[in-house]
Amino acid sequence: MSPPLLGAALPVIAAPMAGGAGTPDLAIAAGRAGSFGFVAAGYQPAAAFAADLATVAAAGVPFGVNLFAPNPVAVDPTAYRDYALLLDAEATRFGVPLPATPVEDDDDWSAKVDVLRAHQVPLISFTFGLPPTADVALLRSTGALLAQTVTSVAEARAAASAGMDVLVVQASGAGGHSGTFTPEVPVPEVALPSLVAAVSAAVSLPVLAAGGVGTAADVTAALGAGASLVAVGTALLRAREAGTAAPHRAALVDPRRTQTVVTRAFTGRPARGLRNTFTDRYSEAAPLGYPALHHLTRPIRRAAAAAGDPEPLHLWAGTGYRHATDDPAAAILTRLSAGA
Structure with missing residues (x-):
């Protein structure tokens, strides 16, 4: 996969951040910067998700949607x-x-699937587990690429077998929830480039890399290991377009943390x-x-x-949190893309 396939010129995209930090403004800013953002459906009622989807779609920028797959x-x-x-x-x-x-x-799963059947988007990604087979078929019929968050080679193989088009390879350094299919089992501490290389060697699907990315050198390392694109979340938590709560923003730069x-x-x-x-x-x-x-x-x-x-x-934060700045999202994404 290459960046133009998602309508993005930059190799760094804005990861979905459910719960408030990931706003329509952030997704729009990423798209206008030549990157790619997400509407984060998690924790929202279907009606609120549909409203956010309509806002971003109206901006005419490339974007995707992220869903929490039912895996209670x-x-x-x-x-x-x-x-x-x-x-x-x-x-x-x-x-x-x-x-x-x-x-x-189940986070209003069925209602959100219905929203996506009525509104075409370029990419739909899933986290927390594989979605039901019938719903994979329904969402594929919309023409969207389907992406699955995975944290291991075994999960990557399962995603490929389920018919996914893209793998979002999430390393243990990622902020917020791990997308692991088995939350009762500790996620191994594996550096992102190593995990990307292992998954790329095992499964022939395009890879988006995520987890612990804070610098342009981190981006270059992930791309060099086989990733087509790199997704960043923590790096954008202090961006001006992010909806991160004030005490969370302050904690990210608190020297005591x-x-x-x-x-x-x-x-x-x-x-x-x-x-x-x-x-x-x-x-x-x-x-x-x-x-x-x-x-x-x-x-x-x-x-x-x-x-x-x-x-x-x-105070969700990945291991690269010290590199989060309060710049516009476009400046952050462009800076991280330097040298890639």
């Missing part, structure tokens, strides 16, 4: 109750109620973020359970963001 991790009811009791002090401090019983959903950790304390799935009080207190106690833990901690996280308190907040 059922939480143990007793473990959920124990964790909720542990978090009660946090909820009380912010004056917010927590769900008494686990909330299990010197470490990222992989935790399931916030959502019940492994995700990388800046170490804070919440990760220190609750990472070991948090059970597996997605999306139940996401819904459990969400009231606390929303209240913390509104209060400007970074300590109970999910």
Whole structure:
């Protein structure tokens, strides 16, 4: 695959960032810069997703859509109750109620598939697992390229067998959620170029590389290992068009924040973020359970963001977070593309 296939002139594209950071403005800015952005459907009701899709489509720029594929991790009811009791002090401090019983959903999957059947987009990507076979066929019928996030050679082979067109190879240094199919198994710490090379040797599909990219040298290394394009997310968290919460933006440049950790304390799935009080207190106690833990901690996280308190907040960040700047997205993407 080459950049022109996605309508992009730059070798660096803007990764999807669900939950607020990835805005229509960011996707549009990436497209206008000669790059490529995404509408992040995750955590949105289908109607809100459709509205964002319409906004970006109206701008006339190349873009894609990212969906959370249904791959729930059922939480143990007793473990959920124990964790909720542990978090009660946090909820009380912010004056917010927590769900008494686990909330299990599929992120409005079927309704979002219906939206995409009605609106053609160039690329649809999936994370958290392979989508149902029938839905792969439905989405393929729209004419979109289909891309799958993978974190290992085994997942890459499964994606190829499922008929995917493109692999998004995500290394362990990525910020936010790992796209692993098996969240109960720790994701090996493998450098992005090594993972790209291993996947490229095993599977004959185009590769988009992601995870831990902060510099132009990181981009060059991933491309040299066999990637066709490199996707960056953390590098854009402080971009002017990003919807990143103010305390999150500040934490990315706080000299006291010197470490990222992989935790399931916030959502019940492994995700990388800046170490804070919440990760220190609750990472070991948090059970597996997605999306139940996401819904459990969400009231606390929303209240913390509104209060400007970074300590109970999910400060998603990849290992290259120190390179995130508050420039326009076009400047960031162009800088990272230098020398590629």
